[in-house]
Amino acid sequence: MIDIPQQIASEIARVGYCILPNALPAELCTTLTQAARAETDRKYRQAGIGRADQHQQDRSIRSDEIDWIDDGSEPGKAWLAWCSELQAALNQCLFLGLFSFECHFAHYAPGRFYGRHLDAFKGRTNRVLSLVTYLNSGWQSSDGGELVLYQDEADQRGVAVLPEAGTVVVFLSDEFPHEVLPAKVDRYSIAGWFRVNTSSGRSIDPPS
Ligand SMILES: O=C(O)CCC(=O)C(=O)O
């Protein structure tokens, strides 16, 4: 059996990112795909940018809609259990000290996008590893909607990833600029972040 967490860990150690098609167990992928669509128009909210204290909605940078995931539903529970196993494996292999995980469903309606950005800035965040998985079966390259992952600030070419169901992408949050190109059809995904615990004294970071 292919050990997905092991593969992710060794790619992170080698190059800092990992793009793995068919990484999600098929049953989990189906459950999440259904859950992502069932929530359309019900719970999705316009996504914002920045930390809680400087939260703002700027549609010129980001125009997806999101719904935070918790273990209050069966799909949420199953997904968080899978991520928790991955977190344990990454800690064991890479000594990252990952402490918690936060994630949300994202829905990009046709034409929506997320401009080039970093998920974290060095020294100013406790987000260490970003994880994205896609929930669109039969995605065509003519549908657009690629994630483009750049090596560094200077890279203008990047690597394009089709958001096909089951593909998992993991990368160091403060190292790899990336963007989501507009798609011609609805695009569903989960974006999440493994974090370290930087709480000290009476100040709790991050704010809940
Ligand atoms: O959906 C994707 O491919 C990436 C999303 C992303 O970059 C983010 O939510 O920060």
Ligand SMILES: [Fe+2]
């Ligand atoms: Fe991002």
